[in-house]
Amino acid sequence: MIMGPLARALDDRLRLSPITRRALAKIFPDHWSFMLGEIALYSFIALILTGVYLTFFFDASSADRVYQGSYAPLDGATTSAAYASTVRLSWDVRAGLLIRQTHHWAALAFVAAIVLHLSRIYFTGAFRKPRELNWLIGVTMLALALANGFTGYSMPDDLLSGLGLRIITSVVESIPLVGTWLAALALGGEFPSDEMIPRIFITHVLLVPAILVALISLHLGILVRQKHSQFPGPGRTEHNVVGSRFWPGYTLRTLALFAWVLAVLFALGGLVQINPVWLYGPFAPAESSSPAQPDWYVAWGDGALRLFPPWEFRIGGYLVPAPFFPGVVLGGLSFVALYLWPFIERWCTRDRRPHQLLDRPRNHPVRVGIGVGALTFYVVLVVAAGDDILARLLRVPVYDLLALFRVLVLVLPIVTGVLAFLIARALCRGEAASLGELTRADLRRGARPAPRRPTGEDEPEVPVRHRPGERIELWPQGEVWRWRYRNEAGQLTLTNNRAVTSEEEAVETARLAYPGVDRVVVPGPPPPPARALRVALRRWGRATAAGSLLVAALLGRRRERRRRRDGEDEPPPPEQADAISGGGDPT
Amino acid sequence: MSGQTPSKSERAASRRIAVAFLVSAAGAVGFAVTYGLNGGTQWEGVCLAVAFAGLAVGLAVWSRRLVPVGGYVEEHEGFVPPPAEQAMTAAVFRAPESPTRRWGLLAALGFALTALGVAALFPLRSLLPWDRQRPTRSLKDTPWGPGIRLVDDQGRPLRPDDVPADTMVAVFPEGSIDVGDAPAFAVRLNPERFIRQPAGGHLGGLVVWSLLCTHAGCPVRLYLKGAGRVLCPCHQSSFDLLAGARPIAGPAARPLPGLPIEVGPDGFLRATGDFTAPPGAGFWSRP
Ligand code: HEM
Ligand code: FES
Numbered sequence: 001m002i003m004g005p006l007a008r009a010l011d012d013r014l015r016l017s018p019i020t021r022r023a024l025a026k027i028f029p030d031h032w033s034f035m036l037g038e039i040a041l042y043s044f045i046a047l048i049l050t051g052v053y054l055t056f057f058f059d060a061s062s063a064d065r066v067y068q069g070s071y072a073p074l075d076g077a078t079t080s081a082a083y084a085s086t087v088r089l090s091w092d093v094r095a096g097l098l099i100r101q102t103h104h105w106a107a108l109a110f111v112a113a114i115v116l117h118l119s120r121i122y123f124t125g126a127f128r129k130p131r132e133l134n135w136l137i138g139v140t141m142l143a144l145a146l147a148n149g150f151t152g153y154s155m156p157d158d159l160l161s162g163l164g165l166r167i168i169t170s171v172v173e174s175i176p177l178v179g180t181w182l183a184a185l186a187l188g189g190e191f192p193s194d195e196m197i198p199r200i201f202i203t204h205v206l207l208v209p210a211i212l213v214a215l216i217s218l219h220l221g222i223l224v225r226q227k228h229s230q231f232p233g234p235g236r237t238e239h240n241v242v243g244s245r246f247w248p249g250y251t252l253r254t255l256a257l258f259a260w261v262l263a264v265l266f267a268l269g270g271l272v273q274i275n276p277v278w279l280y281g282p283f284a285p286a287e288s289s290s291p292a293q294p295d296w297y298v299a300w301g302d303g304a305l306r307l308f309p310p311w312e313f314r315i316g317g318y319l320v321p322a323p324f325f326p327g328v329v330l331g332g333l334s335f336v337a338l339y340l341w342p343f344i345e346r347w348c349t350r351d352r353r354p355h356q357l358l359d360r361p362r363n364h365p366v367r368v369g370i371g372v373g374a375l376t377f378y379v380v381l382v383v384a385a386g387d388d389i390l391a392r393l394l395r396v397p398v399y400d401l402l403a404l405f406r407v408l409v410l411v412l413p414i415v416t417g418v419l420a421f422l423i424a425r426a427l428c429r430g431e432a433a434s435l436g437e438l439t440r441a442d443l444r445r446g447a448r449p450a451p452r453r454p455t456g457e458d459e460p461e462v463p464v465r466h467r468p469g470e471r472i473e474l475w476p477q478g479e480v481w482r483w484r485y486r487n488e489a490g491q492l493t494l495t496n497n498r499a500v501t502s503e504e505e506a507v508e509t510a511r512l513a514y515p516g517v518d519r520v521v522v523p524g525p526p527p528p529p530a531r532a533l534r535v536a537l538r539r540w541g542r543a544t545a546a547g548s549l550l551v552a553a554l555l556g557r558r559r560e561r562r563r564r565r566d567g568e569d570e571p572p573p574p575e576q577a578d579a580i581s582g583g584g585d586p587t
Numbered sequence: 588m589s590g591q592t593p594s595k596s597e598r599a600a601s602r603r604i605a606v607a608f609l610v611s612a613a614g615a616v617g618f619a620v621t622y623g624l625n626g627g628t629q630w631e632g633v634c635l636a637v638a639f640a641g642l643a644v645g646l647a648v649w650s651r652r653l654v655p656v657g658g659y660v661e662e663h664e665g666f667v668p669p670p671a672e673q674a675m676t677a678a679v680f681r682a683p684e685s686p687t688r689r690w691g692l693l694a695a696l697g698f699a700l701t702a703l704g705v706a707a708l709f710p711l712r713s714l715l716p717w718d719r720q721r722p723t724r725s726l727k728d729t730p731w732g733p734g735i736r737l738v739d740d741q742g743r744p745l746r747p748d749d750v751p752a753d754t755m756v757a758v759f760p761e762g763s764i765d766v767g768d769a770p771a772f773a774v775r776l777n778p779e780r781f782i783r784q785p786a787g788g789h790l791g792g793l794v795v796w797s798l799l800c801t802h803a804g805c806p807v808r809l810y811l812k813g814a815g816r817v818l819c820p821c822h823q824s825s826f827d828l829l830a831g832a833r834p835i836a837g838p839a840a841r842p843l844p845g846l847p848i849e850v851g852p853d854g855f856l857r858a859t860g861d862f863t864a865p866p867g868a869g870f871w872s873r874p
Contacts, residue, residue, distance in 0.1 A: 094625055244659060284765075286806050321873075
């Protein structure tokens with residue numbers, strides 16, 4: 001390997017191997033819901049890659065420019081440089097439209113992944129001690145993602161983006177006392193100012209992404225330091241993490257996910273049109289388009305602006321206009337509630353212990369009820385942002401729909417919240433393993449008032465002496481020591497994630513992971529079942545006969561096999577296995 | 588495993604992985620060719636998607652079939668540091684020479700840093716429009732004023748006859764077509780149907796109102812013929828022009844401001860003053 005000497009040279013100077021070995025052995029729990037955050041990460045990387053490409057062609061200026069290019073309806077038209085360059089990027093720069101649309105789809109996917117990730121953290125209680133800090137960082141990143149999506153949407157200076165910007169400016173101006181100053185501070189003048197687009201641009205491509213990169217690093221750093229949480233299960237305790245090692249299993253899997261994300265985003269970017277600004281036309285202060293809908297992640301704000309009644313009032317002669325409540329107050333309260341949730345819950349449940357084991361959502365019916373109710377509220381708002389389109393599709397008057405939504409937004413969250421609460425309780429008390437298996441008896445049991453169990457108490461861990469058949473096996477492997485956890489009853493074997501240098505260290509780590517479980521020294525892992533030579537020969541024969549396998553395939557497989565051989569625990573040679581006999585745990 | 592021939596399933600998996608990577612490479616080549624031939628956005632997207640999907644399938648099969656999934660455990664130390672560690676760390680900060688013991692100096696340092704922080708806020712002022720008016724003033728004032736002629740979106744001055752019955756014509760102050768808060772619209776209505784007089788008055792049924800919705804400032808560009816109503820496409824506020832442009836549905840709370848107009852000596856329409864109220868969305872110090 002060429003890498004060998006280089007790696008050794010680096011290691012000699014930086015002493016990397018201990019850190020690297022531990023890092024490569026980091027355990028990732030095997031549950032799909034742990035992949036949501038990664039989808040967000042990979043969408044963000046896609047955003048940076050495509051976004052940097054866009055900056056080479058996008059001209060962030062509101063100065064007049066004549067568009068000349070292959071989009072005939074606008075050829076020769078004078079528009080802002082931002083708009084003209086976006087149309088040029090879409091029509092005249094090769095692959096420009098692909099990258100631009102992929103950027104936009106990636107933005108939608110990014111926010112969606114963050115919201116799903118956040119929901120998973122919420123419903124499983126992963127935000128509890130010691131992970132509150134990462135919850136706060138996560139909520140901040142959600143806010144920044146929304147902000148960057150909005151600024152991105154506003155940059156091309158087309159009619160829709162201009163309308164959106166005008167609305168958000170009005171919302172900012174509605175803030176009592178300081179609103180008009182804040183808006184002027186942001187825009188450098190009255191809407192639409194010439195400074196607007198350059199400022200939005202620098203916010204979009206530098207400020208917010210830089211903060212996001214810093215926060216993502218912090219988020220992941222804390223994650224590594226605190227290690228993953230995990231769902232309860234056999235062999236899983238508050239003192240260990242069970243799953244796949246980072247190298248090689250998880251590395252391959254997460255790279256596969258990265259490639260999936262890129263594949264889906266480029267497929268969308270190539271095949272599904274999004275934000276065709278050339279159809280909307282350039283922004284003009286006296287024009288508006290109908291229908292006018294924002295991207296989905298700001299639609300809840302738009303829906304709230306539509307539903308909130310025309311209430312405004314004066315304080316000492318000063319006006320508090322209607323958009324203040326759905327725009328500023330609702331948005332502000334939403335984020336304050338998100339930020340405070342871990343602390344609110346801790347205050348309600350008086351649960352101050354650290355948690356490495358996650359809750360199954362059903363075990364916290366109140367949390368589930370509140371979460372489902374809140375999600376319903378925002379979903380109704382998002383749907384309400386399309387009330388004009390719905391009205392046109394359903395052929396009903398838009399104001400009837402508006403009235404309906406005004407009721408729904410208040411009633412539906414309560415209905416779904418209570419339902420979710422009852423279902424969670426039915427699942428929690430009954431025997432059903434999943435929603436589909438719920439019986440009527442379970443539901444009835446769920447509806448009955450609770451036999452008061454102190455909330456926030458987890459099921460206490462079963463003491464070791466009541467869990468027979470568990471043991472830790474340690475064995476030397478050449479110079480180093482390994483151990484594994486065996487559970488005869490559950491037919492479960494979990495190997496420790498890395499080799500350690502001494503028996504003491506092996507005992508120490510095993511004791512940390514499984515306090516109180518007995519330890520024995522064994523000869524080594526069972527040898528893999530031997531294969532009949534004949535079978536193997538026949539297989540080789542067939543492979544050779546199939547011969548047409550391509551060179552690349554063969555090479556890849558050979559290399560793969562070698563890596564596997566090097567990385568795997570080799571079974572000890574027979575003489576070694578004979579030499580060591582099982583013995584009791586010295587400690 | 589070492590010294591053993593790969594199992595049948597392992598070899599089948601290897602084959603699938605290799606094929607997937609080949610498909611990926613084909614996708615990449617396809618992308619390059621499509622780009623070279625200017626084959627269009629769709630094909631570029633499909634090729635790149637195939638390239639990445641091939642990678643994804645290959646890596647995913649690899650991770651599932653050729654390396655162990657799960658089956659490992661790592662100890663978790665917990666996060667309560669041993670009391671001795673905690674005490675030793677705290678002792679470092681409490682040592683006699685430790686700066687944290689000099690309260691007086693710390694207070695002075697804090698004062699200096701606060702002053703520096705506040706001073707650093709001053710340059711933010713430059714983000715405001717420096718030599719122009721206070722923001723609230725500029726929101727209240729528009730380019731309209733006595734004698735300003737009404738022009739259409741091409742800058743042509745308008746005569747009363749240029750506004751046909753029952754349509755909406757966007758009008759602008761002459762010389763300031765692009766100013767954000769200036770756009771207005773003229774309509775010709777039957778004065779006998781007025782339930783309430785327009786705030787800015789009318790010229791034989793010809794009325795001019797601000798075009799900006801009083802909810803959040805979108806132009807109210809949808810005119811409902813016959814009904815004498817305008818609708819805002821942003822959040823569906825509608826305004827009854829026959830009742831002084833009062834909001835009758837949706838989230839807007841205030842009527843559209845009117846523009847007082849007259850016919851000048853040259854026969855063209857002109858304003859006799861600014862809007863009857865600041866146009867567009869509300870704000871704190873809006874009269
Ligand atoms: C949090 C991450 C980001 C989000 C959510 C985001 C979102 C968006 C959105 C929604 C658009 C409008 C696209 C359209 O025209 O349809 C956009 C445009 C743009 N973004 Fe981003 N973006 C992000 C990061 C970046 C980064 C890191 C860069 C560059 C370094 C960048 C550069 C651009 C450029 C130049 C445009 C204008 C392209 C155009 O439409 O003409 N973005 N962004
Ligand atoms: S801006 Fe007109 S209804 Fe909101």
